[in-house]
Amino acid sequence: MPQIRALRRVASLLTTPLAPEDFIRLVNPLASTRQLRGIVTKVTRETADSTTIAFRPGKGWNAHAAGQWARIGVEINGVRQWRSYSLSAAAGHDPAITVTAIGFVSTALARDTKVGDVLFLDTPQGDFVLPVHPRPLLMLTAGSGLTPVMSMIRTLVPRRQDADVVLIHSARSPEEALFHDELLELADQFPGLTVRHWYTRAGGAKAGTDAFNREPRRLNLTDTTDLESMCPDWRDRAAYACGPAEFLDAASELWERDGDDAGHANLTIERFAAVLLPGTGGEGGIVTFEKSDKEVEVDGDVPLLDAGEDCGVVMPSGCRMGICRSCLIPLVAGKVRDLRTGEVHGEEGELIQTCVNAAAGPVHLDI
Amino acid sequence: MPTLVHKSAPSPTPVPSPAGTSATQPGQPTPQNEPGGIRPRKPILAATGAPALRPAAARHLSDEQVAQLGVELDTLRDAIIATRGAKDAAYIRRVIRAQRTLEIAGRATLMLSKKKTALVAGTAMLSVAKILENMEIGHNVLHGQWDWMRDPDIHSTTWEWDFVTPAAAWKHTHNDLHHTWTNVLGKDKDVGYTTLRMAEDQPWKPHNILNPVINAVLAPFFEWGIAIYDLELEAVKDGEKSKADLKRDLKSVGRKVVRQATKDYIATPAAASVFGSGKQALIGTFTANAIRNVWAHSVIFCGHFPDGADVFTEAEIEGETRGDWYIRQMLGSANISGSKTMHLMTGNLSHQIEHHCFPDLPSNRYAEVAVHMRDICDRYGLPYTTGPIHRQVGQAWAKVFRLALPPKKSRTSPTTPESAPTTGRSPLPMVASGL
Numbered sequence: 001m002p003q004i005r006a007l008r009r010v011a012s013l014l015t016t017p018l019a020p021e022d023f024i025r026l027v028n029p030l031a032s033t034r035q036l037r038g039i040v041t042k043v044t045r046e047t048a049d050s051t052t053i054a055f056r057p058g059k060g061w062n063a064h065a066a067g068q069w070a071r072i073g074v075e076i077n078g079v080r081q082w083r084s085y086s087l088s089a090a091a092g093h094d095p096a097i098t099v100t101a102i103g104f105v106s107t108a109l110a111r112d113t114k115v116g117d118v119l120f121l122d123t124p125q126g127d128f129v130l131p132v133h134p135r136p137l138l139m140l141t142a143g144s145g146l147t148p149v150m151s152m153i154r155t156l157v158p159r160r161q162d163a164d165v166v167l168i169h170s171a172r173s174p175e176e177a178l179f180h181d182e183l184l185e186l187a188d189q190f191p192g193l194t195v196r197h198w199y200t201r202a203g204g205a206k207a208g209t210d211a212f213n214r215e216p217r218r219l220n221l222t223d224t225t226d227l228e229s230m231c232p233d234w235r236d237r238a239a240y241a242c243g244p245a246e247f248l249d250a251a252s253e254l255w256e257r258d259g260d261d262a263g264h265a266n267l268t269i270e271r272f273a274a275v276l277l278p279g280t281g282g283e284g285g286i287v288t289f290e291k292s293d294k295e296v297e298v299d300g301d302v303p304l305l306d307a308g309e310d311c312g313v314v315m316p317s318g319c320r321m322g323i324c325r326s327c328l329i330p331l332v333a334g335k336v337r338d339l340r341t342g343e344v345h346g347e348e349g350e351l352i353q354t355c356v357n358a359a360a361g362p363v364h365l366d367i
Numbered sequence: 368m369p370t371l372v373h374k375s376a377p378s379p380t381p382v383p384s385p386a387g388t389s390a391t392q393p394g395q396p397t398p399q400n401e402p403g404g405i406r407p408r409k410p411i412l413a414a415t416g417a418p419a420l421r422p423a424a425a426r427h428l429s430d431e432q433v434a435q436l437g438v439e440l441d442t443l444r445d446a447i448i449a450t451r452g453a454k455d456a457a458y459i460r461r462v463i464r465a466q467r468t469l470e471i472a473g474r475a476t477l478m479l480s481k482k483k484t485a486l487v488a489g490t491a492m493l494s495v496a497k498i499l500e501n502m503e504i505g506h507n508v509l510h511g512q513w514d515w516m517r518d519p520d521i522h523s524t525t526w527e528w529d530f531v532t533p534a535a536a537w538k539h540t541h542n543d544l545h546h547t548w549t550n551v552l553g554k555d556k557d558v559g560y561t562t563l564r565m566a567e568d569q570p571w572k573p574h575n576i577l578n579p580v581i582n583a584v585l586a587p588f589f590e591w592g593i594a595i596y597d598l599e600l601e602a603v604k605d606g607e608k609s610k611a612d613l614k615r616d617l618k619s620v621g622r623k624v625v626r627q628a629t630k631d632y633i634a635t636p637a638a639a640s641v642f643g644s645g646k647q648a649l650i651g652t653f654t655a656n657a658i659r660n661v662w663a664h665s666v667i668f669c670g671h672f673p674d675g676a677d678v679f680t681e682a683e684i685e686g687e688t689r690g691d692w693y694i695r696q697m698l699g700s701a702n703i704s705g706s707k708t709m710h711l712m713t714g715n716l717s718h719q720i721e722h723h724c725f726p727d728l729p730s731n732r733y734a735e736v737a738v739h740m741r742d743i744c745d746r747y748g749l750p751y752t753t754g755p756i757h758r759q760v761g762q763a764w765a766k767v768f769r770l771a772l773p774p775k776k777s778r779t780s781p782t783t784p785e786s787a788p789t790t791g792r793s794p795l796p797m798v799a800s801g802l
């Protein structure tokens with residue numbers, strides 16, 4: 001719309017050094033040139049610890065593909081905090097996230113968010129998405145790892161007659177299982193979806209519930225027995241897994257070990273947390289954020305991202321676990337330690353993943 | 368007398384965090400806002416000892432007492448940082464909202480200002496908006512007082528203000544130079560802004576006779592004075608700043624001047640001319656800028672030039688400890704007493720002493736700091752200079768007139784004998800040599 005752009009240019013003559021949006025924000029909380037925002041439209045309590053937050057994003061948001069995630073910023077006690085959350089709504093719908101309270105940000109989001117609150121956003125990203133061509137699928141999820149898969153199921157199952165999805169979801173109990181009733185209804189209504197709930201707590205796994213297992217225990221992924229019992233044709237399905245680190249590690253190993261025969265379909269996984277090598281920290285050092293004119297002294301196991309945020313630098317970030325590379329900052333001088341491997345590295349000008357690297361001696365960053 | 372605990376002198380960095388806390392919870396600030404393993408850096412100062420010469424007003428203090436005072440002020444700062452939070456964030460957002468609303472209202476009224484009452488009302492609203500924008504918002508945001516919120520819309524690295532000097536240039540001369548070298552003759556070029564003679568110890572030059580004239584012209588055009596000052600022409604002449612840097616700064620100032628002038632003197636009047644009040648809008652906007660300039664000039668001159676605000680020699684900062692650094696900020700600054708509105712309109716520079724000790728604490732907390740600061744000054748026998756605005760402005764102007772004349776032999780100021788250190792003076796070539 002060239003007219004609007006021209007009008008904006010004229011308006012900015014009157015508002016400089018601010019942008020017209022800075023004044024429009026007096027009446028429209030989503031207006032901004034600097035920071036994409038969304039307004040919370042609905043808050044739904046899913047389980048005792050989980051809450052779905054639906055929001056209407058402002059201009060600049062891209063529609064998400066099922067399974068993608070977005071960076072969500074929220075202000076907690078006056079300070080902007082960023083974390084990543086999978087979008088649980090079906091593709092083509094207004095976005096929503098489903099947050100499980102396990103720590104600082106997630107607890108604030110799950111407990112304190114109200115309709116009308118403003119969330120800060122980044123556009124959806126991620127490759128944990130449905131295959132381009134239709135094929136039989138196996139979804140293997142545990143706990144809050146169901147969230148991106150739920151978006152896939154909601155997108156695929158009601159719309160495609162030829163859908164063939166088996167979902168194996170592990171939770172403590174039916175009360176703590178995310179989207180429990182909706183999944184059972186979808187499975188009832190659409191033959192393309194089979195749901196297998198696996199409960200790990202007594203009370204969940206017993207006759208009379210929808211539990212697949214009769215005695216409460218963890219899903220055993222060290223051999224194929226549990227898997228075979230729930231989904232005999234699992235080898236023919238493109239598999240997706242999302243859940244806690246040990247769960248995903250076990251699944252990857254199983255697929256690797258069992259993956260010798262040629263017809264074996266792939267496993268795609270989505271991690272929510274970084275895999276750090278324990279005890280990789282070294283001596284640390286003084287970190288200088290040059291453009292921001294800030295300096296802090298940090299221990300050798302503190303990610304540079306946390307160090308920058310702590311002294312008020314507006315650090316770019318995404319997954320905070322070394323996969324998305326949104327957090328890259330050029331190194332001006334010094335050495336850093338990769339907290340995943342313990343390796344010390346650092347060339348002048350090298351782009352550093354600040355979320356998984358810590359100072360190894362004095363470090364100067366170009367931000 | 369100060370209440371004093373004899374302790375070994377504190378190290379300049381705070382106590383290292385206990386080993387156990389170093390497994391950090393990413394991004395999870397403790398109530399102190401300093402997660403284990405991350406410690407703010409303090410300026411590099413001597414850990415112990417004393418400057419070559421302690422300023423006269425603090426000469427009665429022992430090294431241990433000065434160290435103790437440093438610890439007390441560090442503790443005061445930490446206490447404010449630990450309680451920074453949602454209320455403070457809401458405060459700055461409220462001020463920004465109010466300022467923007469007032470600015471729109473002012474400019475809109477000027478568009479319809481054929482009537483005299485509208486002209487007066489519009490000019491008044493725009494003046495107040497511009498004052499708030501520069502002082503309580505711009506100055507303080509550019510100090511990084513609100514950086515802890517990590518809001519890119521209210522951050523020292525992204526903020527630009529409604530003032531001709533670009534934010535980046537001002538941050539250099541003000542934050543880096545003036546706040547580090549506060550009132551050190553020869554180092555802090557804010558003393559007289561290179562053109563005025565504002566300290567007894569600056570050598571008198573014949574052009575200083577024009578002191579009052581220069582100051583009277585500077586006041587309504589203060590923003591232009593600052594823009595020229597921020598170019599650091601002196602430093603270029605002395606070879607401390609390269610010609611290339613000057614060229615870069617001239618370019619950015621040029622761009623800012625064009626944008627500012629277009630807004631205030633072309634776009635606003637042009638929009639108003641649609642309603643037949645173009646000329647009035649031009650007059651109103653010019654007047655608002657002049658009012659803001661005179662006000663900013665007055666408040667800023669109250670910060671370091673009233674009686675009781677000392678200047679220092681380089682000998683007095685050599686070997687400065689953290690405690691001595693605080694003492695210099697306290698002795699070199701003067702407050703303005705008054706109502707809450709007065710504090711707001713001065714951008715809380717009415718708490719100049721508190722601001723100079725803690726330039727990056729949120730301005731809305733200075734009033735609270737001031738209560739403790741007075742108490743500390745009392746206990747350590749240090750002066751705490753403050754007074755109502757008319758008196759502080761009067762004293763600053765009296766100094767402008769007094770120092771226009773060459774010094775009489777062996778002259779000391781009758782009211783503040785401590786303001787003129789008697790020994791260890793250094794020649795001050797750069798301060799008063801004029802533009």
Ligand SMILES: Cc1cc2nc3c(=O)[nH]c(=O)nc-3n(C[C@H](O)[C@H](O)[C@H](O)COP(=O)(O)OP(=O)(O)OC[C@H]3O[C@@H](n4cnc5c(N)ncnc54)[C@H](O)[C@@H]3O)c2cc1C
Binds near residue numbers: 244273
């Ligand atoms: C791509 C991606 C998608 C994500 N999608 C979702 C989502 O849809 N829903 C959701 O709730 N979260 C999701 N997360 C996780 C989310 O980003 C946060 O990491 C999570 O909410 C914890 O943040 P916090 O601030 O509450 O915890 P913090 O206060 O930062 O601390 C959490 C601490 O607990 C540990 N921890 C991490 N996970 C667990 C766990 N499951 N149980 C116990 N302790 C744990 C961490 O190591 C850390 O030390 C996703 C993460 C990524 C990278």
Ligand code: FES
Binds near residue numbers: 322327
């Ligand atoms: S934040 Fe994703 S790689 Fe660092």
